[in-house]
Amino acid sequence: MLERDPIAQSTVNLRSCTLFVPTNQAFQKHQGNASLLYHMATIAQNKDQLQKTVPSDMEGNPPIYITKLHNGDTIYINNAKLIQSRSIEERNTFNRRQVLHVIDEVLVPLTPNAHSKAEIANPDAYQFLTQADSINIGNNRVRVYRSQVVLMKKESLYQSAGFHTFLIPVDESFKTTTRSNLIDNKVIDGHVIPNNVIFTTAANAEQQLTSAAFSDNLKVTVSLFPEKNGKVYVRSNTMFGDSKHPTGAVLAEVVKANIPIANGVVHLIDRPLMVVDTTVKQFLMDKENSALNKFYEVIMDMGGDVLEDITKLGDVTILAPSNEAWAAMNVQNVIRNRHKIREILNMHVIKDALNTDKIRKKNSNQIAQVPTVNGRTFLYFNVKNENGAETITVEGGGVNATIIQSDIAQTNGFVHIIDKVLGVPYSTVLGKLETDPMLSDSYKMGIYSGFNGQLNNTQQRFTYFVVRNSGWEEFSVKYPSVHKKLFMQSYAYHSKSILERHLVIADQVYSMNDLVQMTNELGDSKEKIVLPSYRDALNMRVTEETGGYYIYWNFKRIPVYRPDVECVNGVIHVLDEPILDEKDIVVSGSRGIYTKAQLSLGILTNFVITVMVAKLLLL
Structure with missing residues (x-):
């Protein structure tokens, strides 16, 4: 690639520079073209000198973002991990200092789509919204959300200087026609993480990041968490809500991640955050191809009666096993036993709207015991705090599971995602x-x-x-x-x-x-x-x-x-x-x-010894 690019060659031959070089394997995994100039900067920086951003040598100098974790032991370049052991520093024939860093992923800049003649030169988040139809973001469109940003006069939030994370729902997420009416100015604020640029591989699922919708009257945090299957999810948590913004979490899947812009990074998501407008049943059905698709498949394999029963319950809480939980061998061994699996599914349903606040209150003096719809089967919640980190576990049918995503709010209750299937024992x-x-x-x-x-x-x-x-x-x-x-x-x-x-x-x-x-x-x-x-x-x-x-x-x-x-x-x-x-x-x-x-044996023994001694004395 370098040999085919005369501009990049001249930089390497004549100037100081930093090169971020993807491995061959990274290029093999990459789909689409790659911009070599977006992997170069005309200033030499070793890993200790790298700051939060480095201006690339690409047209418009779009920034490359640097994330340092664990006191610099782990470094990410946009979404790529820097392989620190392979970094080298040299001087070219003109004695210019140059640094080469090897990374495990190709850096992908913002580029126009194949049919556009527009020039895309390092736009900010608002320019991204307005030019999105001309940008290479696949089949995704953001027109509905853009119109709400303009309607609520929130343009300045997306134009703000600095470096932020922007979560933008795609048009497909507004197929429920009334949903766009729920996107008010506070909801828009909840889609922005100010002063934090979060690329998905560097995301910490346990870190609750403060959104722009965090004030005295409304407190909303956001977290990103990647799964082993490569999918990434975003979770908004309204810790303290109001009449228009209910307390609880909303889960969205990232449909296109890690789009670098002038003032941060954009992630396109499949539904708006903070908006609670679906029932538990609708949520499970909407997630057919997402975080709970295995749970949904098992329900439908049983004929879907569980979904109908849930509808009749009024307030309800679902403890939904993750996709990984269903892959366990012991679960696969019972999944075709229709009678057993129906009992197991019912064990995950609680006839009450039970969020983690209620669980904590029930657990204040003892381990909380909660009935399920499976006859007299109870679940037992336990809240543990270790080193400032809270973990909530639930035991049912011999299985102790951990809640890995809590308080996903619905109009008639909550969904909690757990890491094991209850009722299928795996331990002695x-x-x-x-x-x-x-x-x-x-x-x-x-x-x-x-x-x-x-x-x-x-x-x-x-x-x-x-x-x-x-x-x-x-x-x-x-x-x-x-x-x-x-x-x-x-x-x-x-x-x-x-x-x-x-x-x-x-x-x-x-x-x-x-x-x-x-x-x-x-x-x-x-x-x-x-x-x-x-x-x-x-x-x-x-x-x-x-x-x-x-x-x-x-x-x-x-x-x-x-x-x-x-x-x-x-x-x-x-x-x-x-x-x-x-x-x-x-x-x-x-x-x-x-x-x-x-004790009886000891008394009897003493009695026998006493009798034997007495007989000997008589002799």
Whole structure:
């Protein structure tokens, strides 16, 4: 290319310069022509000297944008990554200093389309809007949005000096004829990120960037996040809204990204931000080829009844698994089981408009429990804050998923995108104990006693009755000394003995419904079902009452907080208290904790020894 361009050759031969040179592989991936002069600047700059912009040698000197991340350890040139190890600095025959940087992507300047005779010389964002029909942006048009910018007298926002990011909805996004009426001056402000030039490869999905619509009365942030499949999405988040601009997020797909202009960069998007004018059902249908297309495909493979049911619910919240979540092997194994997949889909639907603010309030004192439309199945939300970063997880059917995009607002509720499909277990009993924050105390007890190792065995079938943390906390109030020693390494044998009672190993797993049916078959007799626990026979009756399931054991009524937490090698039933009572444990000073059986054996042994000694004395 350099050999074919006499202007570029003269620069290299005669002047100082910086060259940004794409690799051969970058050119192979690139579609269309490339401007060599847009990869050159007539000033020599090594990586430390690169500032926010470098004027290119192309006609009109359109800027090349520099993004430095991690204190300069990572550098992007527009959307291309600079391969720092391959940068070199030399002097030409005229002793002019020259720097060459290797980049992994071809730089694409703004150019006129094939049918235009107009000269496009480094336009700003407003000139881009007015000249868009003559610019090479594919089949995209921005006439509707441009007319709203003019109508709202927001031209100056797009002409503003400095370097900004402009998000512009294409005409196709206004196929709903009334949508353009919702584009007021505040919405237009929400499409501009001032004083920040964000190219997609350098975008940080977790970074909430302040939009021009951020004031005392209205607070809107914007984030860009690329997916592994190469698609890029933009999310506006109205953190504090008003009567015209509802609180919540709006998700849009970038249909053409990284268009450099004189005062920043333009991304064309497939729907306007901040505008909430679709129902949950319409949102899912509109996203057929987008971030949730796999979720939509599964719904339609089931006949689409789920969408119709959603319409009848009124306020609704959908926890929609991402496209990547559906690709998991364990999900693919059950996706053709129509009965199972319908239960799984229903597990992702909540009969309430539940945004993250509501989840936080529900989670203020305990892990939030929320019913789904799948019978008595509940979801359990947990809000974690680590190093100032908030993560919201949701557990359902043995799967612990993370909300990766929250509060996508609709007229009748919210959509949250999660990273796993609920109801399709992927972890063993041990893996579930290890990752579920509600079960951390029982997990620790199992570590101290060496009990947990067997729970990873996929050749066994476990039914494990596990006490949740709050259950152990209540136990500690009643029996503080016992509780303290149960969680001490030196008393591991005794805590192991207690855990053994809670674990059933059999040829099958026992769901709560199974245990209720087994109890019902006994009728009104005083008999109990007998389960082969690891320690001994576990005798109980199980009933289903208003509010859930209950275990009756040794005159105790133990609520089941979370039934049927499925795992790949069994099932966990989460209890509100241990299968244990005050007669079952004796604390004997420094001699330790003894189970009732162990204490009885010790007394019997002492009695036998005493009798034998007495007989010897008589002899």
